[in-house]
Amino acid sequence: MSNVKLITGHLGDHLLEEIERASTICILASFIMKSGVSYLRDALGKAAARGADIKICTGDYLFITQPEALEDLLAINDTIQIRLWPSNGKSFHPKAYLFQSDNNECMFIGSSNLSKSALENGVEWNVEVTQDKEIYEDALSHFLMIFYAGKTFPLNPETLKVYKKDYDEFHRKNSHLGKTWSEAEEKELMLPVMEESTVQPEMIIEETAPYGKIQPRFAQPEALEELEKTLEEEYDKALVVMATGLGKTYLAGFFAQKFQKVLFIAHREEILHQARNSFHTINPNKTYGIYNGKIKEPNADAIFASIYTLSIKAHLEKFGQEEFDLIIVDEFHHAAADSYKKVLEYFKPKFLLGITATPDRHDNKDVYALCDGNVAFRLDFLEAINRKWLSPFKYYGVYDDTDYNQITWLGTRYDEEELLRVQMRDNLANNILKAWEEKKQTRTIGFCSSIKQADFLSGFFNKNGYRTVSLHSQQGQIDRGTAIQLLTAGEIDVIFTVDLFNEGLDIPSVDTLLFVRPTESLTVFTQQIGRGLRLREGKEHCVIIDLIGNYRNADIKLSIFDTKPETTKENKALPVVPEFCEINLDVRVIxxxxxxxxxxxxxxxxxxxxxxxxxxxxxxxxxxxxLHLSGASESKQYRQEFGSYVGFLNWAGELSDHEIEVYQRHRDWLEEVEKTSMSKSYKMVLLLAMLERGPSDWYEPITPMEVAPFFHRYLTETEYRKRIDFSDKSSRKLWEYDERAISSLIARMPMTMWDRGPEGLTSFENGVFKINFEIVPENRHLVFNWTREVCNYRLHYHFERRN
Known part of the structure; x- marks a missing residue:
């Protein structure tokens, strides 16, 4: 039975007591003051030193949180995770302190922010709840959904600089507020409750599709074959890119049959349940468990776990590091990337499989990066249409006269309130209605930017005689299952939604998609397109009606429909689409x-x-x-534009004075390492062997015989390196180490091929390979590090698995 107690003063004493013994500490405070950080600093530092899992989330509402307080938080211990919630003018006002130790859960929820007066002698009311594991787990789940929400970002020295700049600018423009707060910084500012819930959790379990006797189909047999090859080549991680509607989860389930213990990780609860049902359908003889905030089933053969739950150290360490043979990661939003990285650094599986529907590597970089850029299989929705596995489409680009240049861009999206003001116009709604009436078929999903826009358009359509519903997590009148049944039966015309149909659900009867939102992410746009492409008897094509205005990505979004993007030219008017598909644009859109x-x-x-x-x-x-794995631009563009990565850093003003001097002295060498031609990896393996000698000696002359042991070991220790660079007829003879023959190969190939003559940067003469320039002692470490960085990059790029 839970123990509830009201605390009306000196909350800080209770917090210090709990911090002293807790293994998990989660703090959610709308405002953080320097005095509050000082009050808890020593206790948090000791907790972090003993390995406690500490997560702190605060917001930027009215820029009350002090940059100095955030700087002090960062300085306590590198293991403390801190994230900021950008409020964009909306109230952000939670105060919660959660603690878990070996035998107890405790939380404090009330009025106290993280300031000294709020924790000591201020007028504050807080409730302490102990001995109630269910309520604690529920609170923890909600905390983690806020902590890893798509809009949050990690606090680090770089993001702190941005926050401080915004903080100073805000207080410059609102100096009267700044003066008031600086004089009474410890006073609470009671702010209004948020109008809408910022976190919209929803548990939805999709019915398993009746496959009969389950066998791989569509692209699955081909993908499984490529995954088999990937295993044989001894890659330990890889990605499968497969269009929505082709059964990524079933593919993962078929592949998982090769492994004893499996962990499937996702960020949405419904995906966990859908995946469990799919795996069970494939093989009902194994056991399957859910591991999330409310359900803990850790002893099954296959566990379907919430990334939010696994991000808590106490839950993560309930599993052994080598407990799982296979880990499967579904695509996820960027804010959760750090938590996935942390979890996957802990586990040591035999194989890591990433699955995504996003064909563009650079719009979903996080899952690519986790898989080291290796792609086992790729089949996007355009190829699936060509193979008649998905429905053709007819795309209509409809002109939107909204001036999006007047709406504030917040880095990854438009300001919600400003966007809403221009969307809630009857004349725009009427234009949307007319375009839909002219081009629609029978059953439509309308994708909106916000709940208010979905409600507004649903009401507008209904006033004009149509039957529509606005479906979202705050909708109490109709649930998703009922809405889908009504749409499938033809009893309603449109479901307006925000993001409930982005992932994990297909309605084959949908034959019209209506986009009334600016495309902020090509990943989301691709997922939403997939909602209308499922095959169904009598369905000839899917109609896509898309409002196009001068918003960001409008001029590149059509590229997702292009089957020949490599032929893109300045005068190329329209993408080349699959057979039986069409692209139709208003003249004003063109x-x-x-x-x-x-x-x-x-x-x-x-x-x-x-x-x-x-x-x-x-x-x-x-x-x-x-930069290659996680940057949004192709890494090779930096070399093409600036000669080298360090050349780019120099242009961007990222180098110190000393680094600029060293770069200018050794620019030619850095560009040589970046640009030297490489049909095989041999030149970089030679260079890596030299770098193995360390910063002081790496550039000294070297003979083929000295390189031979490292050269042979590097190219034969993994199957994929052997396959890519050491499997022609002559190389196969060298799989068994033969020093004389390996030395001859090194002399003949990388050393001779990299011989630039006695006056060049590199030369090979009289059986000795040389680097022909001096490095002064004070520059050796820097040149070594830059050379190694380029070498590692080129080897990684060369050996990435590409399907």
Whole structure:
């Protein structure tokens, strides 16, 4: 039975007592003051030092949270995870402190923010709840959904700089508020309750499709064959890209039959249940368990776990590091990337499988990065249409006269309130209605930007004689299952929704998609397109009605329909679509897209912006491999534009004075390592062997015989390296180590091929390979690190598995 107690003063004493013994500490505070951090600093530092899992979330509402307080938080311990909730002007006012120790759960919820007065002698009311595991787990689940919500971002030195800049600008414009708060910084500012819930959890279990005797179908047999090859080549992680509607989850289920213990991780509760049902349908003889905030079934053969729950150290460590033979990761939003990385760094599976429906590598970088960029199989929805596995489409681009340049862009999306004001117009709704009446078929899903827009359009359509519903997690009048049944039966015309149909559900009867939102993510747009492409008897095609205005990505969104993107030219008017598909654009849309393309951000500026986004996410300068795996632009573009990655850093003002001096002195060498031609990896393996000697000696002359042991070991220790670079007729003879023959190969191939003559940067003469320049002692570590970074990048890029 739970124990509930009212605390009306000195909450800080209770918090310090709980921090002292807790293994899990979660703090959710709308405002954090320097005094509050000082009050808890020592206790949090000791807890972090003993390995406690500490997560802290705060917001930027009215910029009350002090940058100095955030800076002090960062300084306590690197293991403490801190995230910020950007409020965009909406009230963010929670205060909750959650603690878990070996035999107890405790939480405090009430009025106290993280400030000294609120924790000591301020007038504050808080409730303490202990001995109630169910309520604690429920609170923890809600905390984690806020902590890892798509809009949150991690606090690190780079994001702190941005916050401080925004904080100073806000208080410059609102100096009267700043003065009031600086004089009474410990006073609570009671703010209104949020109008809408920011977190919209919903548990939905999709009915399993009746397959009869389950066998792989569509693209699944081909994908399974490629996964078999990937295993044989001794890759330990890979990605499958498969269009929505072709059965990614069933594919994972078939592949999982090869493994004893399986962990399936996702960020949405309904996906966990759907995946469990699919796996059970394939093989009912195994046991299947859910592991999330409310259900803990850790002893099954296959466990379907919430990433939010696994991100808590106490739950993660309930499993052994080598407990799972196979881990499957479904695609996820960017805010959860750090938690996935943490979980996957803990486990040591035999194989990691990532699954995604997003064909564009650079619009869903996080899951690619987790799989080291290796792609076992790729089949997007365009190829699936060509193979008649998905329905053809007829796309209509309808002109939207909204001026999106007047709406604030917040880095990944438009300001919700400003966007809503321009969307809630009767004349725009009437234009949408007319376009839909002219082009629709029988059953429509309408994708909206917000719940209010969905409600507004549903009401407008209903006033004009149509039967529609607005379906979202705050809708109490109709549930998703009922709405789907009504749409399937033809009893309603349209379901307006926000994101409930992005993932994990297909309604084959849907033959019309209506997009009344700016496309902010090509990933989401691709997922939504997939909702209308399922085959069904009598369905000839899917109609896509899409409002196109001058919003971001409008001029590149059509690229997802292009079967020949590599032929893109400046004068290419429309994408090349599959047979029986059509692209139809209003004349004004064509003119708009031409104008947007003309004004598009210059390439160098885009490369810089994409780099800075990644740098902020990491909190430091990304390595070259990290830029390749997690950056939004193709990594090779940095070399093409700037000669080398370090050349880009120099142009971007990212180098210190000393680094600039070293770069200018050794620019030619860095560009040589970046650009030297490589049909095989041999030059970089030679260079890596030299780098193995360390910063002081790596550039000293070296002979083929000295390189031979490392060269042979590197190319034969994994099957995929052997297959890619060491499997021709002559190389196969060298699988068994033969020093003389390996040395001859090294002399003949990388050393001779990289011989630039006595005056060049590299030379091979009299059986000795040399680097022909001096490095002064104070520069050796830097040149070594830069050379190694380029070498590692080129080897990684070379050996990535590409389907």
């Amino acid at each position: 003119d708009l897209l031409k104008e947007m393309k003309r004004k598009r951000e210059p390439r160098k500026e885009k490369l810089l912006n994409d780099y800075l986004v990644l740098k902020q996410s990491l909190g430091r300068r990304p390595s070259y491999v990290e």
